[in-house]
Amino acid sequence: MLRRAFGQCPDSSLGSLCSRLLPMKAYRASILSFTPDREQGSCAVLEDDGLLVVGPDPLGRQRVQASGPYHQLKAHFQAVPTENLHGRVIAPGFIDMHNHFAQTNVIGSPADGLLPWLEHYTFPEEQRFSSAQYSTEAARFFLDELLRNGVTTALSFATCSTESVEALFCEAQQRRVRLISGLCLMDRHAPAGVLNRAAPDGSRNACEQSLIDSEVLLQKWHGRDRLGYAVTPRFAPSCSEEQLRGAGYLAERYPEAWIQSHVAESRDEIAWARQLFPTSRSYLATYADFGLLRRRAVYAHCIHFDDQDRTLMRDSGAVAAVSPTSNLFLGSGFFDSAAADRIGLQYGLASDVGGGTSFSPFHTMLAAYYVAREGQSKVGRSLSPQQLWWQHTAGAARALGLEGVVGNLRPGCEADFIVLNPQATPLLARRSAQANNLDELLFAMIVLGDDRLIERTVISQAQ
Numbered sequence: 084m085l086r087r088a089f090g091q092c093p094d095s096s097l098g099s100l101c102s103r104l105l106p107m108k109a110y111r112a113s114i115l116s117f118t119p120d121r122e123q124g125s126c127a128v129l130e131d132d133g134l135l136v137v138g139p140d141p142l143g144r145q146r147v148q149a150s151g152p153y154h155q156l157k158a159h160f161q162a163v164p165t166e167n168l169h170g171r172v173i174a175p176g177f178i179d180m181h182n183h184f185a186q187t188n189v190i191g192s193p194a195d196g197l198l199p200w201l202e203h204y205t206f207p208e209e210q211r212f213s214s215a216q217y218s219t220e221a222a223r224f225f226l227d228e229l230l231r232n233g234v235t236t237a238l239s240f241a242t243c244s245t246e247s248v249e250a251l252f253c254e255a256q257q258r259r260v261r262l263i264s265g266l267c268l269m270d271r272h273a274p275a276g277v278l279n280r281a282a283p284d285g286s287r288n289a290c291e292q293s294l295i296d297s298e299v300l301l302q303k304w305h306g307r308d309r310l311g312y313a314v315t316p317r318f319a320p321s322c323s324e325e326q327l328r329g330a331g332y333l334a335e336r337y338p339e340a341w342i343q344s345h346v347a348e349s350r351d352e353i354a355w356a357r358q359l360f361p362t363s364r365s366y367l368a369t370y371a372d373f374g375l376l377r378r379r380a381v382y383a384h385c386i387h388f389d390d391q392d393r394t395l396m397r398d399s400g401a402v403a404a405v406s407p408t409s410n411l412f413l414g415s416g417f418f419d420s421a422a423a424d425r426i427g428l429q430y431g432l433a434s435d436v437g438g439g440t441s442f443s444p445f446h447t448m449l450a451a452y453y454v455a456r457e458g459q460s461k462v463g464r465s466l467s468p469q470q471l472w473w474q475h476t477a478g479a480a481r482a483l484g485l486e487g488v489v490g491n492l493r494p495g496c497e498a499d500f501i502v503l504n505p506q507a508t509p510l511l512a513r514r515s516a517q518a519n520n521l522d523e524l525l526f527a528m529i530v531l532g533d534d535r536l537i538e539r540t541v542i543s544q545a546q
């Protein structure tokens with residue numbers, strides 16, 4: 084039985100890793116996971132008295148070894164140290180599909196919509212990230228705040244300075260956060276201090292230098308531990324045609340890297356993009372014209388779309404990062420999830436901090452519910468609690484091409500999870516005690532939850 088208590092290493096070539104026995108650990112609690120066999124609205128499974136067993140794979144990364152009813156699994160894992168978390172819910176770590184680490188300090192800044200908000204708050208703050216020291220301090224706070232809120236995977240914008248990218252990756256690597264980021268590409272239409280920089284000796288302009296820097300950073304960081312690189316044009320109006328063409332070239336050369344950008348957030352932005360790229364069929368089509376729509380391409384917002392845009396996204400494999408607190412805060416509009424579902428456009432949820440108003444996935448899920456309910460500008464509907472939670476975990480993982488890797492607690496997934504305490508506040512304790520089924524319990528946490536609900540965030544550790 085002792086053998087069961089330790090991770091086994093089947094590949095003898097990994098001798099150095101096998102030279103020590105790596106411990107497994109089990110947790111007894113209610114366990115939330117998602118089954119891919121059912122519709123989103125009924126895809127969640129809560130094992131009331133469950134056992135979650137985690138242990139290392141041959142490379143030492145902690146993965147879920149087993150998850151299911153305690154009474155069925157306990158005999159198989161008797162020798163595994165088991166922590167009893169009675170009254171707690173273990174759930175997959177959240178996935179934030181879009182945010183900006185350099186905007187932590189401007190969260191909650193009042194402005195008259197997207198473009199004034201960028202001009203008055205965001206760009207002045209992002210200028211400060213040319214300092215490696217400033218970037219490192221900000222990255223530490225940002226990543227710790229993500230973890231405190233139960234986010235274990237994130238797709239994040241850095242700024243146009245290589246220092247900001249290096250700092251974010253370094254700090255994420257230390258914390259084992261599954262982070263995807265990249266150098267922001269922006270060579271026009273912003274103050275000089277936030278744009279990409281030319282080579283110091285003048286041998287290359289900002290566009291050329293930004294593309295070279297992107298490739299160097301990609302080769303250094305993509306696939307290193309749990310990190311991934313995203314080719315990151317900020318949004319089409321901020322990039323010259325040459326820069327977008329170069330980004331498309333990188334996206335084609337490195338198909339396993341991600342792409343992240345913004346599209347169709349506000350009507351002013353769309354009008355501007357249409358002026359700058361008049362030959363494209365739509366704002367979204369501009370990205371297609373430069374080779375930037377493909378699998379693993381993630382576009383924030385996707386609000387003001389027609390069905391041709393949705394079809395283009397679906398057929399290219401690109402996905403939407405829906406950012407409801409940001410869209411409500413800036414008054415940008417309402418993502419039409421019913422239309423997206425009708426066409427088959429994939430999407431997941433995102434905080435979009437600092438345009439978004441909270442790091443908390445509970446606030447994001449609740450805002451997504453409000454946005455879906457809105458029925459004046461589109462068809463309103465109620466998203467089910469299971470659907471909302473799925474969109475921030477397993478559904479987001481699927482959209483990112485990380486299904487079966489993160490966002491779920493099925494065997495083989497990386498062991499990123501959170502421990503929730505439904506008694507965390509008096510009102511939550513009172514309301515959750517009245518929950519008659521899984522939807523009512525999940526919705527009580529979505530509506531009333533915040534960082535107080537998260538007792539612990541556990542990251543898949545390398546041994």
Ligand SMILES: [Zn+2]
Nearest residue numbers: 183345383435
């Ligand atoms: Zn954004």
